[in-house]
Each structure stands twice: as C-alpha cells, then as structure tokens.
Amino acid sequence: MLETRFCGIELKNPTRLASGVMGVNAGQIIRVAKEGAGAVTIKSLGPMERQGHKNPTVIEWEHGLLNAVGLPTPGYKNADSEFEELKELKKIGVPLIASIYGTRWKEFSEVAEYVASKNPSAIELDISCPNTEWGGTQFACDPAMSYKIISDVKEVTGKIPVIAKLTAAANSPIAVAKACEEAGANAICCGNTMPGMIIDVDAKKPILSFKKGGMSGPALKPINLKVTYEAYEAVKIPIIGEGGITTGRDALEYIMAGATVCGIGSGIWKRGTGIFNSVSNEIEEWMKENGYTKIEHLRGIAHE
Numbered sequence: 001m002l003e004t005r006f007c008g009i010e011l012k013n014p015t016r017l018a019s020g021v022m023g024v025n026a027g028q029i030i031r032v033a034k035e036g037a038g039a040v041t042i043k044s045l046g047p048m049e050r051q052g053h054k055n056p057t058v059i060e061w062e063h064g065l066l067n068a069v070g071l072p073t074p075g076y077k078n079a080d081s082e083f084e085e086l087k088e089l090k091k092i093g094v095p096l097i098a099s100i101y102g103t104r105w106k107e108f109s110e111v112a113e114y115v116a117s118k119n120p121s122a123i124e125l126d127i128s129c130p131n132t133e134w135g136g137t138q139f140a141c142d143p144a145m146s147y148k149i150i151s152d153v154k155e156v157t158g159k160i161p162v163i164a165k166l167t168a169a170a171n172s173p174i175a176v177a178k179a180c181e182e183a184g185a186n187a188i189c190c191g192n193t194m195p196g197m198i199i200d201v202d203a204k205k206p207i208l209s210f211k212k213g214g215m216s217g218p219a220l221k222p223i224n225l226k227v228t229y230e231a232y233e234a235v236k237i238p239i240i241g242e243g244g245i246t247t248g249r250d251a252l253e254y255i256m257a258g259a260t261v262c263g264i265g266s267g268i269w270k271r272g273t274g275i276f277n278s279v280s281n282e283i284e285e286w287m288k289e290n291g292y293t294k295i296e297h298l299r300g301i302a303h304e
C-alpha cells in the first residue's frame, strides 16, 4: 500500500529522515531506520572539519524549531568510519541518502566524488542552508549557480541519483527547480528551513548564538507545501516534500501536492523516533477509510 519508488529506489513507505536533525551520529540514523523510516539521510558532510556554532544552536518556539547548528562536520576525509557503520542499513533494507555541502560551488563536486565512492542510494546537495557565515542559501537562491553546482556534481556521481535541496527563500524557487532539472538533477527536495530570528526580550538579545537561524516544524508547512505544489507543475523529476510534517495528514498534504517522498525532521522532537511508523500508520488508516489501495494514486491529486 505504502511502497514507494523514488529515483529507481524502493522504499517500504514514503517517509524519510531529513538531514541533520539526528546529528552526525551513525548509530542514531540506524535506530531511525529500524524504527520505520522509509529512507534515512545523513547530516550534511562538508569539505573539511568544522565545529559549527556555539550553543544555543536549537530552540523550540510555539510553532516549531529555530536552529543555527552551523553545519558541524568531521569533513569528508574523516568520514570513512561513519560510512562503515552505516553499511548496516543494507541489512535492514533501508536506503541511505548521503547529504553534502560546500562552502564554495566547486567544493560540492569534491565532496560528491568521495561520497559517491561509498555508493549511497542517492546524494542530496544542501545548496540551501541558511545558517552559515558564507550565507549558504545563496546557492539555491540563484538558478545559474544551482545549475553550475548540479552539473558539476553530475560529472562525478555516475548513476547515483542527485537530489537538489531548495529553499522557499529564493525569489523564485521554481526557476531554481527548473535550472536544477535542466542541469541533470534526478529529484528536488522542497525544501530547507526558512531564515528567521527570535529575540529574548528580557535579555534584549537574539536567543541563538548565531543570532539568526532556520525555521522548521509546523510553521514551515504551508510555505514548503506551496513550493512543492508549484514545482509539481513545473518539473518532471520526483519531489521530496519536507517541512513541518508531524502527522499522517501532514504527509498526505505533501503527497496530494505532488511529493513522492515526505521528509521528517523537527517532528521527531514532538513524537520521538517512532514518528516514521506512526505517520505511515496514519497515512494507511486514512487510505483505508477513503478507499485507496496505492499511495501513488494520491500523488498530485490536489491538482485535479
């Protein structure tokens, strides 16, 4: 009923662990896979070791999370042992999506070449992180820059599908989606967090040490859902809908907008790592009640 084919990869259900929310620890990713995620994504891996920002890096507010973790990474040259541990995912039968970033456009293909040698099921390019001193969203705000990164990465990744992670903060996320498709991206993710800020009135200061952050969770859902809906009409490649999915009904909204896969990150803060199983069960219940037998029959149905 929930089996999903995405870029030639078979998923038991359409949920995937979004990048970064479970930290850099391979053990936690394996746990999420065992607890029912259809696919899992690693924390974005960068070109060189980096500590990330000082605490506080993540805060919860009324409508979700605000984070500026700052892309901490061991750097790809130190990631062999993590990939070794992640081999266990093959036994569990849950596809691994590697996520990578660069601080300059050329670094994406450098990291992608290393990651491709580890043979993940797909590689996601975080061209849209808002929380860095090099202003990471700039890549996915610019269709020409996005095109350049995707086509450069495609030269070194062979048959491994490449996913471009977009941001609703772009002037036209749809122009970026089209540029990524033209450059050879096999899928897009709609999308990353939205830049934001929260000030502690009593301290008279922004709460996060980096001051600004990326907003995720329920407040992000209508924003990324709209991008998913519009992208479905603009590109032919499959879409990962992501942002604010906490329940099966949230996931169904993204599927009806046109998503093939539903990314879940902040929802783990609310419902724990069992959320993937719970969301799958809730989708299935809704389908049974409404007479649907295959999830793909619902994909894009809100456009009809």
Ligand SMILES: Cc1cc2nc3c(=O)[nH]c(=O)nc-3n(C[C@H](O)[C@H](O)[C@H](O)COP(=O)(O)O)c2cc1C
Pocket (backbone or CB within 6 Å): 018, 019, 020, 021, 043, 044, 058, 065, 067, 069, 071, 099, 126, 129, 165, 191, 192, 193, 215, 216, 217, 218, 220, 242, 243, 244, 245, 263, 264, 265, 266, 267
């Ligand atoms: C604490 C935290 C860390 C994150 N780290 C990354 C990251 O390393 N790479 C990335 O592409 N996205 C990262 N994200 C963004 C998530 O993968 C996801 O796209 C976003 O949070 C929206 O989904 P959600 O509302 O379900 O959390 C991070 C989000 C959070 C909350």
